Amino acid sequence: MKRKFKGLFFDYFAINFGLILAAIGIGIFLVPGKLVSSGIPGVATILFYGYNIPIAITMLIFNIPIFLLGVYIFGKEYGTKTMFGIIGLAFYTQIFQTLLNNVPVVDYTKGGNLLLAPIFGGMFLGAGLGIIFRFGGSTGGSDILGQVISKFVKVPVAYAMLTLDALVIGTGILVFGIESGLYAILSSFITNLVLNQIFDGRSYRKMVYIKSTQHKRIQKLLYDTFDTYSTIVQTEDSEKYVNRRMVMVILKNKQIRDLQLFIHRIDPTAFVVISEVFEIIGTPVVSPSEQL
16 A cells, blocks of 8 residues: 555656646747647637636636546546646646746747747647656546547547647637747647657557457457557466457557556456567558558
8 A cells, every 4th residue: 555655646746747847838938939739728828818818717617627528428537637637737837927927038029039939848848748648647638528529429539639739729820820820830749759759768659468358349449449450369367277358459659548548447357468569570450541
């Protein structure tokens, strides 16, 4: 119990550090630079300059109902880490934005300095999100909405999230102009680049072994949600000599957290092993989207 508590404390400590980094990126660089980042922070930026609504208020007003919707549809597995991330990001972002109003960090009236906003904003935001995701946290927003849309529209989560982010950035272009929109796209690229480097680590994919009595439902979930095929492996328990079927699949690192949530919802007793994949040789069965 004590060891588990220490691990949980370290998780929240790391997530909190990630929230601070992400809030620096949003509150000190992206919002003052009028750059509409993806997701709820982007919506908050538009409403802040359009109606002078505080960033934190907008983030909470949008994120909390989305979180409750996720809990209603998928169950309690979203947990306290997601709520902690939603509230923490809004809180820290508002603090840094308020400090910036009193003590300017970058003078964005100088044309060349505006390039600092997408570069450093993207770096801080990407680093923060990478740490948050790596320790099982979330900041809500398009992350949850993407899963909800995927469940009912039957499109991969990544495609749903990309569509939502594109709508937000597109709205930002209409409000702040094409130049600001191009800077926002650069920021989004840097954010995802840094996020993937931190979250993915040394390898880009992971091998997942899932032993469950609900293996058929899990295979269907992998196909419908992640647009990928899986392999069934016949196993035998050494103690009771009972034959069981195990699902084997290779996924991208950023898909692992969503898979864990879905498996817990389908079969909380499933036995799951996740290992690093450093090299893949040969041609596996490709996903439908890759068959060109």
